[in-house]
Amino acid sequence: MTTPFPPPGAARPRRSWLAGIAALAAAASLTACGSGGGSGTTLDLSAPLPDKVPSATVIRIGDPSIQAIVQASGLDRKLTDAGVKVQWANISGGPQSIQAFRGNKLDCAAVADIPSLFAAWTGTSTRIVFQSVTVDPLKYPTYALGVAPGATVTSLADLRGKKVAYSSGQAQGALVLRVLQKAGLTQKDVNLVDLTSTGDSYMTALGSRAVDVAPLGFQQVGVYQGKYPGATTIPTGIRDDASTLYCLTKAVQDAAKAAALKVYVGIRTEALLWQNTHPDGYAKAYLEDSQGLSPANARAYLAVSGQRGIPATWDNAQTRLQQTADLLATEQGHPKLDVGTLVDRRFEKVEAAAAGPDLVTGDAS
Numbered sequence: 001m002t003t004p005f006p007p008p009g010a011a012r013p014r015r016s017w018l019a020g021i022a023a024l025a026a027a028a029s030l031t032a033c034g035s036g037g038g039s040g041t042t043l044d045l046s047a048p049l050p051d052k053v054p055s056a057t058v059i060r061i062g063d064p065s066i067q068a069i070v071q072a073s074g075l076d077r078k079l080t081d082a083g084v085k086v087q088w089a090n091i092s093g094g095p096q097s098i099q100a101f102r103g104n105k106l107d108c109a110a111v112a113d114i115p116s117l118f119a120a121w122t123g124t125s126t127r128i129v130f131q132s133v134t135v136d137p138l139k140y141p142t143y144a145l146g147v148a149p150g151a152t153v154t155s156l157a158d159l160r161g162k163k164v165a166y167s168s169g170q171a172q173g174a175l176v177l178r179v180l181q182k183a184g185l186t187q188k189d190v191n192l193v194d195l196t197s198t199g200d201s202y203m204t205a206l207g208s209r210a211v212d213v214a215p216l217g218f219q220q221v222g223v224y225q226g227k228y229p230g231a232t233t234i235p236t237g238i239r240d241d242a243s244t245l246y247c248l249t250k251a252v253q254d255a256a257k258a259a260a261l262k263v264y265v266g267i268r269t270e271a272l273l274w275q276n277t278h279p280d281g282y283a284k285a286y287l288e289d290s291q292g293l294s295p296a297n298a299r300a301y302l303a304v305s306g307q308r309g310i311p312a313t314w315d316n317a318q319t320r321l322q323q324t325a326d327l328l329a330t331e332q333g334h335p336k337l338d339v340g341t342l343v344d345r346r347f348e349k350v351e352a353a354a355a356g357p358d359l360v361t362g363d364a365s
Helices: 017-031 064-073 076-081 094-102 114-121 171-183 201-207 218-227 255-277 279-288 295-303 315-332 346-355
Strands: 058-062 085-088 108-111 126-134 143-147 163-166 191-194 213-217 232-234 243-248 308-311
Touching: 058 094, 058 255, 064 076, 064 085, 064 108, 064 255, 064 279, 076 085, 076 255, 094 108, 094 114, 108 114, 114 126, 114 171, 114 243, 114 315, 126 255, 126 346, 143 171, 143 201, 143 218, 163 171, 163 201, 171 213, 171 315, 201 213, 201 218, 213 218, 218 232, 218 295, 243 255, 255 279, 255 308, 255 346, 279 295, 308 346
Parallel strands: 058 085, 058 108, 163 191, 163 213
Antiparallel strands: 108 243, 126 243, 126 308, 143 213, 143 232
């Protein structure tokens, strides 16, 4: 299988990003700017979401793929017509978004589910306002386990005694713990190697035999196997398709921003459904023009990505998030956390209404 390397990222030091976030906290509190484009009117978290967006309302969002879709599909006109001004930020993922939240430079960001947990554990209050899933999550996984050339790993049971790349504050770290749990192993049964996953760091570690096993984005698999003769992968067998938009709680509590986010969530829903029905347009607007993939690599990316779905209910996603929070609390020593405090389910109905009949149910939700 020929698959493209995902968008490149700069290498980071070999340490958990949590330490960096904690170190930045004091400085961020001194350099924070105003909330930007809000009303200053506080909205209770249990109050209905406002329908009318006040003029001059701005929401600052790190959502690069949706930004490209919105602009390519013409959905940006709907934002304008609703009076919503989006200040786009080229930010995604937990480390960048939490740092931006702490500096009060961002209202919302697109992430998996893990960042909302670590935001809470590091003192940043956020709320999830959007959930999407992969329609066939086990057929189209986000990750596979890369196996170093020469390492004998053909099943999860073979992980015993192996060196496994691990980043405690990233989705890959949570995935490793879930894989060990599925295999009936503990952290003591393997040698966890602390290594932040950015760019090709995990592929390089595998190729140099610094580790025996590392989670790889499924789109990296073809590149990895092509670059390192003898490289193999095995499936995790773990559902890993969580995809959210989370926001600073104070942004959701601002009445003007809450109204704008209500509009944005509906349009974001339409954007994901447009992505499903316009794969060529999505590939051109985001994968090629924004991320620099070749047309061939963009097509290969789509072939292993599957379609996105809007869940009819957030019940299953919240249950999975709670299970992950409980696992991380046990395995990493974090406080117990009720994830219900991290999810703003007022937006669940907004999302469902925007999707109309195009909702997914059952195992896909």
